[in-house]
Amino acid sequence: MDPYSVNMDIKPGPLLKHIDNPENLRRLSREQLHQVCEELRQYIIDVVSVHGGHFGASLGVVELTVALHYVFNTPYDQLVWDVGHQAYGHKILTGRRDNFPSNRKYGGLSGFPKRSESPYDTFGVGHSSTSISAALGMAMAAKYKGERDRQVVAVIGDGAMTAGMAFEALNHAGVADSNVLIILNDNCMSIDPNVGALKEYLTDISTSPAYNRVRDDVWKLLGKLPVGKHFTREMAAKLEQSVKGLVSKSSNLFESLKLRYFGPIDGHNITKLVDVLQDMRSIPGPKLLHILTVKGKGYALAEKDQTKWHAPGLFDKVTGEIHKKHFPTPQPPKYQDVFGHTLIELAEANPAIMGITPAMPSGSSLKFMMEKMPNRAFDVGICEQHAATLSAGLATQGLRVFCNIYSSFMQRAYDQVVHDIAIQKLPVVLCLDRAGLVGEDGPTHHGAYDIAYFRCIPNMIISAPMNEQELRNLMYTAQLDSTTQPFVIRYPRGEGVMPEWKTPFQAIEIGKGRKLRDGQELAILSIGHPGNFAAAAIRDLKAEGLQPGHYDLRFVKPLDEELLHEVFRKYKKIVTVEDGTVKGGFGSAILEFMAENGYKADVRILGIPDRIVEHGKPAELQHECAYDAEAIKEAVRSMMSIEVVSTKGWEKK
Numbered sequence: 001m002d003p004y005s006v007n008m009d010i011k012p013g014p015l016l017k018h019i020d021n022p023e024n025l026r027r028l029s030r031e032q033l034h035q036v037c038e039e040l041r042q043y044i045i046d047v048v049s050v051h052g053g054h055f056g057a058s059l060g061v062v063e064l065t066v067a068l069h070y071v072f073n074t075p076y077d078q079l080v081w082d083v084g085h086q087a088y089g090h091k092i093l094t095g096r097r098d099n100f101p102s103n104r105k106y107g108g109l110s111g112f113p114k115r116s117e118s119p120y121d122t123f124g125v126g127h128s129s130t131s132i133s134a135a136l137g138m139a140m141a142a143k144y145k146g147e148r149d150r151q152v153v154a155v156i157g158d159g160a161m162t163a164g165m166a167f168e169a170l171n172h173a174g175v176a177d178s179n180v181l182i183i184l185n186d187n188c189m190s191i192d193p194n195v196g197a198l199k200e201y202l203t204d205i206s207t208s209p210a211y212n213r214v215r216d217d218v219w220k221l222l223g224k225l226p227v228g229k230h231f232t233r234e235m236a237a238k239l240e241q242s243v244k245g246l247v248s249k250s251s252n253l254f255e256s257l258k259l260r261y262f263g264p265i266d267g268h269n270i271t272k273l274v275d276v277l278q279d280m281r282s283i284p285g286p287k288l289l290h291i292l293t294v295k296g297k298g299y300a301l302a303e304k305d306q307t308k309w310h311a312p313g314l315f316d317k318v319t320g321e322i323h324k325k326h327f328p329t330p331q332p333p334k335y336q337d338v339f340g341h342t343l344i345e346l347a348e349a350n351p352a353i354m355g356i357t358p359a360m361p362s363g364s365s366l367k368f369m370m371e372k373m374p375n376r377a378f379d380v381g382i383c384e385q386h387a388a389t390l391s392a393g394l395a396t397q398g399l400r401v402f403c404n405i406y407s408s409f410m411q412r413a414y415d416q417v418v419h420d421i422a423i424q425k426l427p428v429v430l431c432l433d434r435a436g437l438v439g440e441d442g443p444t445h446h447g448a449y450d451i452a453y454f455r456c457i458p459n460m461i462i463s464a465p466m467n468e469q470e471l472r473n474l475m476y477t478a479q480l481d482s483t484t485q486p487f488v489i490r491y492p493r494g495e496g497v498m499p500e501w502k503t504p505f506q507a508i509e510i511g512k513g514r515k516l517r518d519g520q521e522l523a524i525l526s527i528g529h530p531g532n533f534a535a536a537a538i539r540d541l542k543a544e545g546l547q548p549g550h551y552d553l554r555f556v557k558p559l560d561e562e563l564l565h566e567v568f569r570k571y572k573k574i575v576t577v578e579d580g581t582v583k584g585g586f587g588s589a590i591l592e593f594m595a596e597n598g599y600k601a602d603v604r605i606l607g608i609p610d611r612i613v614e615h616g617k618p619a620e621l622q623h624e625c626a627y628d629a630e631a632i633k634e635a636v637r638s639m640m641s642i643e644v645v646s647t648k649g650w651e652k653k
């Protein structure tokens with residue numbers, strides 16, 4: 001049976017149903033594009049309401065998406081979508097309409113553009129602010145290969161534009177002499193409201209009479225140019241002079257970086273967009289078109305509460321009611337909320353505590369502290385590197401910073417952690433939310449690598465709570481004066497296990513694990529939340545007469561060596577469980593301990609394997625990666641049936 005057969009009820013509109021690729025779109029008249037936009041928007045609403053995914057961002061670029069595929073010769077001309085959470089319309093127009101209901105599902109379409117999925121997806125995305133660099137690379141390659149007619153377009157949001165990477169790319173694009181068009185999709189929103197001086201600058205450009213005059217003059221000039229013909233160099237130069245002359249009056253940031261700036265224009269006016277893009281195609285060199293759009297456009301509730309409708313989950317498209325699971329008993333809270341509420345409790349008692357998030361106040365729940373203590377908790381924009389070094393700077397002044405960054409986004413700030421935090425041994429608390437397999441966002445967002453990439457850095461303390469109480473106690477421990485090193489606390493997306501989570505604080509001795517259960521013959525060593533999978537497996541195995549011991553190490557670094565000596569003296573069969581990479585992770589740390597101490601045992605390491613893990617529900621992926629309760633039971637059963645320690649084991653000296 002077709003696993004997505006439920007989608008048969010969702011029908012694309014009469015024009016959209018015949019658009020199997022952009023060629024079909026390009027055969028339509030300009031007048032028909034209004035209807036295409038309407039149908040595309042409706043199809044996104046129909047599918048996302050039932051199947052989930054990102055929502056507001058794609059609604060906001062419906063007109064832009066249609067205009068881009070109408071004007072440009074995709075896939076020969078190349079479109080690079082920044083982040084890619086707004087590319088649903090692009091997917092639907094480029095041959096994936098009927099498969100779109102499988103979006104973000106196990107085995108289905110990726111929620112982001114992905115090169116292996118379609119020739120129209122020119123660059124794999126998910127993390128923000130890569131589009132200008134990637135597009136510039138493509139444009140430079142086209143120039144080098146003599147493909148003068150090839151156009152490259154980067155579409156980047158105002159939120160993504162705040163990142164250092166975007167500025168690095170702009171700095172290069174201005175002098176690279178390549179045909180790259182950057183479209184700045186300005187909706188004044190990141191996931192939460194966009195922040196920073198750039199946001200204010202963009203608002204100024206959009207509202208200032210001087211800029212509006214410039215814009216009108218430019219379009220008048222463009223309007224005089226022959227439609228359907230390419231500009232001559234002379235005409236382009238004249239236009240450039242004119243624009244520069246007018247814009248320089250207000251010293252345009254992008255013009256200063258040697259990019260021709262056009263706009264701002266209404267990004268929901270499809271006719272205007274098509275006209276402007278057609279003109280832009282003929283203008284050589286690097287240029288930037290600033291468009292103004294509304295996130296969630298066309299779905300009133302999404303326009304009104306844009307953060308909530310960034311990725312709302314399933315909802316009733318008619319009433320707008322977001323479906324919530326209803327449980328008869330109190331459910332455990334999300335780890336992120338335990339973090340958010342606990343930080344306020346700690347900050348109320350410790351005036352040195354500050355909170356930092358790079359653009360994820362809602363996702364990390366730092367918003368609770370930002371609302372309550374606005375002078376002590378800050379959203380710094382999509383700027384993970386800055387967030388890390390800013391935290392280091394604050395720490396030099398004796399402040400206790402909780403810098404909350406999703407595990408996969410922390411990859412951006414690796415050098416800052418090494419150079420600015422670890423080498424200087426600054427006691428910044430790095431809270432890594434979304435550690436482990438995050439689910440539907442897939443490989444770009446899985447928090448797979450942090451144990452491995454942080455474990456090799458001297459001075460780091462690396463911990464992972466098995467439940468809410470442990471998270472609170474680790475946070476409490478991290479801010480004590482006696483803690484003098486960088487302190488990582490990693491925890492997963494979603495709920496923990498303790499409905500009654502608000503437990504009294506207790507300091508945890510750094511590097512101390514805990515024995516949860518004595519056993520026979522085999523011990524399970526776990527780190528973090530997957531310890532609950534181990535506990536569930538152990539409960540089931542009891543019925544089979546198997547009694548593994550269970551140790552929650554709490555810290556990957558420093559390891560509880562005393563506890564490990566106890567373990568290796570008693571058990572000769574070991575299963576390690578983690579939601580990080582098998583290579584270089586927690587299990588590897590245990591193997592190192594064994595090697596260093598000459599222990600001999602059979603060891604099985606369960607965790608994320610050495611390959612790219614795709615998207616799906618977390619439980620599906622944990623099962624595929626074989627570290628869920630079922631896999632742990634399997635591992636225990638198979639190891640218990642082995643009599644003799646394998647020759648692969650370590651020989652005790």
Ligand SMILES: Cc1ncc(C[n+]2csc(CCOP(=O)(O)OP(=O)(O)O)c2C)c(N)n1
Pocket residue numbers: 057060083085086126127128156157158159160161187189190191295359360382384409412
């Ligand atoms: C490096 C990185 N940090 C954070 C995120 C999380 N994130 C995804 S979309 C988004 C907001 C992007 O805002 P913008 O570029 O303006 O796009 P919009 O959603 O407004 O269309 C954020 C913060 C990310 N994808 N990558």
Ligand SMILES: CC(=O)[C@@H](O)[C@H](O)COP(=O)(O)O
Pocket residue numbers: 054083085126191311363434438441493
């Ligand atoms: C596109 C993107 O990067 C974010 O929207 C991300 O999907 C948020 O993830 P959470 O839902 O885990 O906050």
Ligand SMILES: [Mg+2]
Pocket residue numbers: 157158159160185186187188189190194
């Ligand atoms: Mg935005």
